[in-house]
Amino acid sequence: MSATPLTLQPRPAIDPSVDHAIQAIVAGASTNATCTTDLAVGPWDFDTRPGYGPGSSMGDVIPTGAPRQGELPQQYRDASDDELDARIRAAKENLGDRVVVLGHFYQREEVVRHADYVGDSFQLANAAKERPEAEAIVFCGVHFMAETADLLSRPEQAVILPNLAAGCSMADMADIDQVEECWEQLEDVLGDLETPDAEGLLPVIPVTYMNSSAAIKGFVGRHGGIVCTSSNARTVLEWALARGRRVLFFPDQHLGRNTAKAMGVPLEQMPMWNPRKPLGGSSDAQIVDSRVILWHGFCSVHRRFTVDQIDKARAEYPGVRVIVHPECPMDVVDAADEAGSTDIIRKAIAAATEPTTFAIGTEINLVQRLAAQYPQHEIFCLDPVVCPCSTMYRIHPGYLAWVLESLVDGTVVNRITVPADVAEPATVALERMLAAKPNGAVK
Numbered sequence: 441m442s443a444t445p446l447t448l449q450p451r452p453a454i455d456p457s458v459d460h461a462i463q464a465i466v467a468g469a470s471t472n473a474t475c476t477t478d479l480a481v482g483p484w485d486f487d488t489r490p491g492y493g494p495g496s497s498m499g500d501v502i503p504t505g506a507p508r509q510g511e512l513p514q515q516y517r518d519a520s521d522d523e524l525d526a527r528i529r530a531a532k533e534n535l536g537d538r539v540v541v542l543g544h545f546y547q548r549e550e551v552v553r554h555a556d557y558v559g560d561s562f563q564l565a566n567a568a569k570e571r572p573e574a575e576a577i578v579f580c581g582v583h584f585m586a587e588t589a590d591l592l593s594r595p596e597q598a599v600i601l602p603n604l605a606a607g608c609s610m611a612d613m614a615d616i617d618q619v620e621e622c623w624e625q626l627e628d629v630l631g632d633l634e635t636p637d638a639e640g641l642l643p644v645i646p647v648t649y650m651n652s653s654a655a656i657k658g659f660v661g662r663h664g665g666i667v668c669t670s671s672n673a674r675t676v677l678e679w680a681l682a683r684g685r686r687v688l689f690f691p692d693q694h695l696g697r698n699t700a701k702a703m704g705v706p707l708e709q710m711p712m713w714n715p716r717k718p719l720g721g722s723s724d725a726q727i728v729d730s731r732v733i734l735w736h737g738f739c740s741v742h743r744r745f746t747v748d749q750i751d752k753a754r755a756e757y758p759g760v761r762v763i764v765h766p767e768c769p770m771d772v773v774d775a776a777d778e779a780g781s782t783d784i785i786r787k788a789i790a791a792a793t794e795p796t797t798f799a800i801g802t803e804i805n806l807v808q809r810l811a812a813q814y815p816q817h818e819i820f821c822l823d824p825v826v827c828p829c830s831t832m833y834r835i836h837p838g839y840l841a842w843v844l845e846s847l848v849d850g851t852v853v854n855r856i857t858v859p860a861d862v863a864e865p866a867t868v869a870l871e872r873m874l875a876a877k878p879n880g881a882v883k
Contacts, residue, residue: 545786763788
C-alpha cells in the first residue's frame, strides 16, 4: 500500500506595509494594538503642531525652533494611494538620471518601493556619492541624514527632504549649545582639552553618533573627534581611546554603553552627562576617573524593547533567535542572542539557511519588510504594539510625489543646506569615520 502524499499549504503572503496593519487595527479588522490611532491619518494633519507627531517619539520634548513643514497642496492630501504611486513613478520616469531617491530602512513600504537605494543613514549618504550626475537627491529619511548627504555630495547637487518635520528626537537631545557648555565644564575639571599629556593623549576625544546634527558633527571635527555608526562604533571608540584618556560620546547613551561594555570598560567609568545638571550630574572625581562619558540621550523606538518581551518570545517560541539593535538598553542587549546595526540584522536573516524563528528588536517597518522578504522564516518584532518611528513616518508618498513633481516643473522645494563654516569641520569628522572599518556586531 503506497503512502498518501502530504500536501503542505503554502504560507499566506505577508504584507510588508505597516500602514496597512495600522489601518486594519483602527478599522477593527485586526486584534493587534498600536500605540496611537493617530498614525492612521495623513502626517499633514500634524505639520502645523509642535511635536514629533504620532509614534514612538510622541512623548519626547521637541526643541523650540525645530523645522516645521509648510502646508502640503490639497491635491496630494486628497490623492488615493494608487494615484500617488502612479504620479511618483511618472515623475521619476520624467526626471530620469536627474534625480536619485534614497530610502532609509525605517521608511514605510509605500515610500521605499520608489527608492533607487535602500539602506541605513551611512549607506545612503555613500549612495548619494555614487550618482554624481544627479541634479537632485531626494532623501526619504530624517533631517540629520539629509544634512550628511549634503556634506558628502557635490555642492551643485540639491538635497531634498520631502517633509521638513521629519527630524530625530535622539539627535535633538544634544544641541550645539549644550555640547559647547559641556566642553567648557570638562575643561574646568580636566584642564586644557586641546593639549596632549606626556604620553601624547588628549584629555577628551569627542565622538558623535551619525544620528546627530551637522552642527554637532562640526564640533567634533573641530576638536579632534570622529563620527561613528552603529556598525563601526567599537572601531571608532578604539580609535578615540588610542588618542585620548577618555571619550565624550553623544547623543545615544545606549550605543555608547553597550559598545564600551563589550570592550571591557567598567560601568563605573561610564558616568552619564545630563546637560540640565552642573557637571552633568557627576562629581569632579567621577569625571577624572571616567573612560567614556555618556550623553543623556536615547532612541525612543529602541527604548520600547524590554527583557520581558524577550522572555515572552523565548517562552512562546523555543529556540527563537533574538537580535536587537545596540540602541536598545543594556539589559535588553545582554538578554538578546545578538546585537547589531540594521544592516547586520538584515545580513543575519539573509544568511540563515534553515527555517528559523527570529524576534527582532528594531523599527517595525524594517521588521515587517524582512518578514515579507523571507517567508521561509518566522520573523516578528519583539514589541507587540505597532509603533513606528514618529519622524520617519512623517515621510508619506504625498510628500514624495510633491517634491518630485516640483522638480519636473523646475522648482526645488525643501532643500537642505549645511553652512560652509559647519560643513568643513563636519566633513573632517566624517572622513575620519570613513577610515574606521565596521567591526561587526556589538555583542
